[in-house]
Amino acid sequence: MDLLLVEKVLLSLFLAVVAAIAISKLRGKRFKLPPGPIPVPVFGNWLQVGDDLNHRNLTDLAKKFGDIFLLRMGQRNLVVVSSPELAKEVLQTQGVEFGSRTRNVVFDIFTGQGQDMVFTLYGEHWRKMRRIMTVPFFTNKVVQQQRAAWEEEVSLVVEEVKNTPEASTTGIVLRKRLELMMYNNMYRIMFNRRFESLDDPLFVKLRALNGERSRLAQSFEYNYGDFIPILRPFLRGYLKICEDVKNRRLQLFKDYFIDERVKKLGSTKAEGFKCAMDHILEAEKKGEISENNVLYIVENINVAAIGTTLWSTEWGLAELVNHPRVQKKLQHELDTVLGPGVQVTEPDLQKLPYLQAVVKEVLRLRMAIPLLVPHMNLNHAKLGGYDIPAESKVLVNAWWCANNPAHWKNPEEFRPERFLEEESKVEANGNDFRYLPFGVGRRSCPGIILALPVLAITLGRLAQNFELCPPPGQSKIDTTEKGGQFSLFILNHSTVVLKPRSF
Numbered sequence: 001m002d003l004l005l006v007e008k009v010l011l012s013l014f015l016a017v018v019a020a021i022a023i024s025k026l027r028g029k030r031f032k033l034p035p036g037p038i039p040v041p042v043f044g045n046w047l048q049v050g051d052d053l054n055h056r057n058l059t060d061l062a063k064k065f066g067d068i069f070l071l072r073m074g075q076r077n078l079v080v081v082s083s084p085e086l087a088k089e090v091l092q093t094q095g096v097e098f099g100s101r102t103r104n105v106v107f108d109i110f111t112g113q114g115q116d117m118v119f120t121l122y123g124e125h126w127r128k129m130r131r132i133m134t135v136p137f138f139t140n141k142v143v144q145q146q147r148a149a150w151e152e153e154v155s156l157v158v159e160e161v162k163n164t165p166e167a168s169t170t171g172i173v174l175r176k177r178l179e180l181m182m183y184n185n186m187y188r189i190m191f192n193r194r195f196e197s198l199d200d201p202l203f204v205k206l207r208a209l210n211g212e213r214s215r216l217a218q219s220f221e222y223n224y225g226d227f228i229p230i231l232r233p234f235l236r237g238y239l240k241i242c243e244d245v246k247n248r249r250l251q252l253f254k255d256y257f258i259d260e261r262v263k264k265l266g267s268t269k270a271e272g273f274k275c276a277m278d279h280i281l282e283a284e285k286k287g288e289i290s291e292n293n294v295l296y297i298v299e300n301i302n303v304a305a306i307g308t309t310l311w312s313t314e315w316g317l318a319e320l321v322n323h324p325r326v327q328k329k330l331q332h333e334l335d336t337v338l339g340p341g342v343q344v345t346e347p348d349l350q351k352l353p354y355l356q357a358v359v360k361e362v363l364r365l366r367m368a369i370p371l372l373v374p375h376m377n378l379n380h381a382k383l384g385g386y387d388i389p390a391e392s393k394v395l396v397n398a399w400w401c402a403n404n405p406a407h408w409k410n411p412e413e414f415r416p417e418r419f420l421e422e423e424s425k426v427e428a429n430g431n432d433f434r435y436l437p438f439g440v441g442r443r444s445c446p447g448i449i450l451a452l453p454v455l456a457i458t459l460g461r462l463a464q465n466f467e468l469c470p471p472p473g474q475s476k477i478d479t480t481e482k483g484g485q486f487s488l489f490i491l492n493h494s495t496v497v498l499k500p501r502s503f
C-alpha cells in the first residue's frame with residue numbers, strides 16, 4: 001500500500017473520530033435511541049459484537065438488551081427486533097416506513113444498485129417489478145402448470161437413487177442431486193429448460209457462478225469496508241472479484257437463456273406454452289422495464305428461489321433421518337391416505353395434514369432466512385417508543401420469534417404434531433407473528449406459493465419411497481448450522497442411506 005493512502009486513511013480516521021463524538025453528543029440529547037452496548041468512536045460496537053451477527057448471537061443480545069436494540073456497526077445503524085409485536089409493527093403496521101431494503105457495497109454490485117426487485121427501495125420501481133413478476137411466477141395458475149414438472153423431477157431423483165446400489169448400503173450425499181432437481185424446477189418455470197445431469201457443462205458453470213455469488217454476498221469478510229467507509233480502499237480487490245463474478249453471471253444468463261427466448265418469441269413457430277421469461281420479455285417490449293431489469297429478475301430468482309428451497313429440503317431430509325418416529329408416522333399417513341406406493345402429487349397435499357405439519361416444523365426450527373431479508377426505513381421513524389435514525393438496517397429475528405420458549409412449547413424439539421395440536425391455527429403465510437418463515441406484509445416472500453408445494457412433494461416422495469437412515473455406525477447425521485449475512489443452511493452435506501421401501 002502506498003504511503004499516500006496510509007496518510008489519507010489516518011487523516012480520515014481522525015476526522016471521523018471527531019465527527020462521531022460530535023454527532024453522538026448531539027444525538028444523545030435529541031433522540032431516544034433503542035438500548036444497546038455503548039459504542040466507541042469510529043468502530044461503534046463492531047469490535048464488541050464481532051462480525052458474525054447470526055440469529056443465535058442476536059438472540060443472546062436480545063436477552064441482554066431487550067426486544068429492540070441498536071448496534072452501531074461503524075457508521076451503520078443496525079436495529080434488531082425480536083418479538084412478535086415489534087415484528088408486526090415493522091412488517092405490517094409501519095410496513096411502508098420500514099419497507100425499503102438496505103444494501104451494502106457488495107449487494108450494490110450484484111443488484112446493479114437496486115435495478116432488481118428483492119433489494120430495491122420501497123417505491124415505484126419495486127411496485128412495478130413485483131407486479132410484472134407476479135403473473136409469470138407467483139400465482140396458482142403457475143403451480144397448476146408446473147406441478148407435473150416438479151413431480152417428474154422428483155420421480156427422476158427417486159429412480160436414480162433406486163438404481164444406485166450404494167444408496168441403500170453405505171449411503172450417498174443426496175443433496176447434490178436435489179440441487180440439480182431444484183435448478184430444474186425453477187429453470188423449467190423460467191425458461192422451459194432443464195439440465196440432464198450433474199455433469200451438464202452449462203449446469204456446472206451456472207452452479208459455480210451462483211455459488212460464488214452467494215459466498216461473496218453472504219460472507220462477513222467485507223463488513224469492515226462496509227461499516228467504515230474510509231477503510232473501503234482495502235476492499236478494492238474483493239469488490240473487483242464481485243464485479244467480475246456479476247458480469248460473467250449476467251452474461252451467462254443472457255447468452256445461454258434469455259437470448260434463446262428472445263429468438264423463440266420472434267420466430268413464427270411459437271411453442272404454445274409461455275414460460276415466465278416470455279411474460280417478462282413482453283413487459284420489456286412494452287417499455288415497462290429495461291433489458292437490465294430483465295437480467296436482474298433472472299439474478300433474483302436464481303438467488304431467492306433455488307437456494308432457499310434447497311436448504312429447506314436438506315434440513316427436512318436431515319430431520320426425517322434423525323427422527324425415525326416422525327418419518328414412520330409420515331410414511332403411515334402417505335400409505336393410508338394415498339394407498340401403499342401411490343406417488344404423492346400436488347392435489348393430494350390438502351389430504352395430508354401430517355406432511356404439511358412436517359414442512360411447517362422444518363421451516364420453524366430451521367428457518368432458511370432467519371432474520372428475513374434486511375429492511376430499512378428511508379426516513380427517521382419511531383419504533384417501540386424509540387427513535388430510529390433514517391436509513392437504519394432493521395433485522396427481524398423471525399427465528400427467535402418462532403423458537404422462543406416464552407411463546408412455544410419445547411421449541412427446540414422437532415415435533416410436527418405441534419401444528420396439529422396446540423398451534424393448529426398457525427399457517428406459514430404470516431397469520432401469526434410468532435411464525436414468519438416467509439415474512440409478512442409488503443416485502444414478504446411471493447415465492448411461498450411455489451415453495452410450499454415443492455417442499456411437500458419432495459419430502460413426501462422421499463419418505464414414501466425410502467427408509468431414510470444415517471450411514472452405518474452413526475445414530476444421527478450432523479445438523480451443525482452455518483449462517484451468513486441473512487441465510488441459514490446446514491454446514492455439512494451428510495451422507496444418507498436410502499433403502500427402497502417394499503409394499
Ligand code: HEM
Pocket residue numbers: 091117118119130137300301304305306308309312367368369372373374375437438439440442443444445446447448450451
Ligand atoms: C423455502 C423457500 C423460501 C423461503 C424460506 C423464503 C423466504 C423469504 C423471506 C424470509 C423473504 C424476505 C421477507 C421480508 O424481508 O420481509 C423472501 C423474499 C423474497 N422471496 Fe422468498 N423464500 C423462499 C422461496 C422463494 C421462491 C421459490 C421464490 C421465487 C420463485 C422466492 C422469491 C422471493 C422474492 C422475489 C423475495 C423478495 C420480495 C420483496 O422484496 O418484495 N422465494 N423470501
